[in-house]
Amino acid sequence: MKKNLLVFFCLISVQIIVSQIRNVDGSLGRIPRRGSDSIPDNEISVKLSGKTKYTDYKIISHKNDTTIIDTTLTIQKEYKFNFLRKxxxxxxxxxxxxxxFTNLGYDFTNISPFPDIGFRAKMFNYxxxxxxxxxxxxxxxxxxMYRTGMEQGQVLDALFTTNFSKRFNVALAYKGIRSLGKYRRSLASTxxxxxxxRYETPKGQYTIKGHAANxxxxxxxxxxxxPTALEAFINDDPNFNSNRARMDVNLSNAExxxxxxxxxxxxxxxxxxxKDSVTQKDFSNLKLGHSFTRDSKFFRFNQGAPTTGVFGEVITSSGIDDKTAYIAYNNELFLDFNSKYVLGKFRVKTMxxxxxxxxxxxxxxxxxxTKNKLKGNAVSLGADWNGRIGNFHINASGMLTPGSGRLSGNSFKGEAFYKKDSVFTIKSNVEISNRFPNFNFLLxxxxxxxxxWENNFVQEGTRTLGGSIASKWGDASIALTNISNYTYFDENSKPVQFSGDVNYLKLKVSKEFSVGKFALDNTVMYQKVANGDSVFRVPEIVTRNTLYYTDEWFKGNPLLVQIGTTFKYFTKYKANAYDPLLAEFRLQNETEIGYPTVDVFFNARVRRTRIYFKADNISSFVLKKNYFSAPNYPYRDFVIRFGLVWNWFI
Structure with a gap:
């Protein structure tokens, strides 16, 4: 908590100091809020630089896609107001x-070409x-971004960015979470x-971008x-309703x-x-590039004293201190060729x-x-192509890592889409990947x-064929995935490769209906595992339906409000169980979970500040206590939380 507050006050101090920098004429540059005073919604007057548009505040992704900083209040912002911000x-x-989190659905696009350390239950917020x-x-x-925690604590996500010149930008960001939780030994601190x-020379001859993340x-x-506490929860024992921390848990000294x-x-x-003589725009015919990545991860499970009733036999009677380390280096050299005469941009690369x-x-x-370490190296070859003919776009990427080492494999991604202005976009995609399982499956x-364990597993093969349509009439997507040699943790938390193929279908449809100031936003997902459902499990139906009201209140419209309720439901299925020693999910065949929840929210926007109030799971007052996130792990009871997102443009 102290660490989060320290970061908050440091960023506030930097912002105040920078805001006092005076312009050449001695006045203070400021950006009034959009839609206020006498400034149009699409332009912001800044004395420091003459006239600045809100579209000048750009976010540039890793793939160089550009969006703008968005201070609107929409239902999609409500869905993203969580600690993941997704x-x-x-x-x-x-x-x-x-x-x-427990996965209710899976995405098999953009698979990494190389195995990672594993411990995937820790990676959702990575x-x-x-x-x-x-x-x-x-x-x-x-x-x-600020949001209250559970019982004690908060979430704070702070960003400060500035351009020291038109071509040089630096950004500092920190997201900290500390939340005590309602149940014993459930503190989360991340x-x-x-x-x-990001920097480029005046004529764009040389560019560099990079980041460091800790x-x-x-x-x-x-x-x-x-088992006793679980029975008391299911039977709604009044002795524990107001104080969940009184319930006994299986581990009392593990982290x-x-x-x-x-x-x-x-x-x-x-x-x-x-130079293109027609459009008079520069374009690069030949560009040499290099990227470098150093990535290290360290996982540790420690326990004051062993718990044989949960994890089995142990070699020591003293404390447990399991440590796993991983470090990887990647150097990539690439050559870009970009010209309208070859319909787009080509990249040839080696890593x-x-x-x-x-x-x-x-x-x-x-x-x-017999082994305590795995190590190796590999050379990869690949190519990318981004082409366009009018409104028709094609993106393709392939990589091959020859040899027999644990980094060997291959991947191919292809995407074609047609975009008709803002009316609709039709997309089809295919992805093929062959790679070894994560290292914690192997050792x-x-x-x-x-x-x-130490295993000599073979490569997993994943093949996905999908398509989607996004339009003003609604959105829909479909994905068909085939997985060979699917690797999972069985009921005994042992790594196993499935001998057959897993065939997985996912269909998702979204549509919003609006009448006046009211709207009903709907998302429904249907899933089917045609083969391999004994090891790969998902609920058949997942749905989210939000009925909400949007209006501007008070004279001069200083306050935009959004009031609504969200209904969520997924059908019963035997969800995987969470294993804290592995930080992974394993199979189980005893417990089914699946239930509806109802949340109520009141959101508002005042200038560039979005304020969020939410009552989670009000349905817990009337439904049976059968809501679980995973076997033995109850979902949250009714709770009210507050948060906000606040932007400054100095």
């Missing part, structure tokens, strides 16, 4: 924010390379610090409710931590450029990668493990005997 329609939260943004802003810009920069995820692990550090940069140099994964020494001498060591 629409979590396909995820089921645990009771405390900052904890993990910022990958693609999640770090870059900026271009005419004046210093700040965004603060931090994501990012610093990014992330840590700490959780107390309680192992879920004991897990994932620490991650990453350094990334990419720079390019134009070797040859020419040198190496990794180390494992343990300092053999942690358990009684289980026959894992622990003081607990049952959690030691």
């Amino acid at each position: 629409d979590n329609f396909e995820l089921l939260e645990f009771h405390n924010q900052g904890q993990t 910022f990958h390379i693609e999640d770090v943004n870059y900026y271009q802003v005419p004046t210093p810009t700040t965004e603060i 931090g994501n610090f990012r610093v990014s920069f 992330q840590d995820f700490f959780h107390q692990e309680n192992g879920g409710l004991t 897990s931590t994932l620490d991650a550090k990453r350094l990334y940069f990419e720079h390019t140099f134009k070797l040859l450029s020419s 040198l990668s190496n990794y180390r994964y494992g343990y300092e020494n053999l942690q358990n001498s009684t289980v026959g493990i 894992h060591q622990s003081s607990y005997d049952a959690y030691n």
Whole structure:
């Protein structure tokens, strides 16, 4: 909590100091709110630079797609107002924010070509390379997101970015979460610090961008409710209704931590450029580029004293301290060719990668493990193509890593879409991937005997064919996925490869109906596992329906309000169980979960500040206590929370 407040006050101080920088004429530059005073909605007067449009405040993604900083209040903003700051329609939260999620649906696009450390239950709030943004802003810009925690604590996501010149931008961002939770031993404390920069020379001959990210995820692990406490919860025992912390849990002294550090940069140099005589716009004919990534992760499970009733036999009677380390380096060299004469942009690339994964020494001498480390390197070859003919776009990317090492494999992604102005966009895509499972499937060591293994698994093969349509009449998407050698953790938390194929269908439809100031937003997802449903499990139907009212209140319309209720439901299925020692989900065949929830919200916008009030799970007053995030882990009871998102443009 103190760390989050310190970051908040530091950013506020920087913003105040910068805001006092005077213009050449001695006046103070400021940006009045859009739609106020006498300034039109689409332009903002700034004395420092003459006239600045709101579209000048740009967010640039890893793939160089550009959007603008958006201060509107929409129903999509309501869906994204959570600690992930993403629409979590396909995820089921645990009771405390900052904890993990149960997957209600899966996305098999954009699969990484290489295996990772694993421990995937820790990775929902992890910022990958693609999640770090870059900026271009005419004046210093700040965004603060705040939300109250569960019982005690809060979420704070703060961003400050400024351009030191038109071509050089720096951004600092920190997201911190500390939430105690309602149940015993459920504290979540995480931090994501990012610093990014972007620079180009005056004529654009040389460009460089990069970031550093330091992330840590700490959780107390309680192992879920004991059988006696579970029975009391289901039977709605009045002795525990007002104080969930009185319920007994399976683990009273366990904690897990994932620490991650990453350094990334990419720079390019134009070797040859020419000018299009028709449009008189420069374009690069030949560009040489290089990117570098250093990525390290460290997972630790520690326990004051072993719990044999949960994890089985153990080699020690003292404390447990399991540590797993991973580090990877990637150097990529690429050559870009961009011209209208070849219908787009081509990239030829080669990558040198190496990794180390494992343990300092053999942690358990009684289980026959012979290795304590995995390491290796590989050279990859690939190409990208981004083409366009009118409104028709084609994107393709392929990579091959030859050899027999653990980094070997191949991937291909293809996408074609047709966009008709703002009327509709039709897209089709295909993705083929062959790669080894994550390293914790291949090698894992622990003081607990049952959690030691070394496996020589074969590559997983994933093939996905899909399509989507986005239009003013509604959105729809479909994906057909076939997985060979699917790797999972069985009922005993052992890694296993499925001998058959998994065939998975996902169909999602979204449509909003509006009448006057009222609207009904609907999203329905249908899923079917035609083969392999014994190891790959999802609910058949997931739905979210939001009825809401939007209006401007008071004279002069200073306040925009949004009031509504959201109904969510998923059909019963045998969801995977959470294993805290592995930070993974495993199969189980005893418990089915599936239930409806109703939330109520009141949101408002005052100038550039969006304010959020939400009452979670008011349906808990009338429904049976059968709501769980995973077996033995109850979903949250009724709770009211408050938050806001606040932007400054100085």
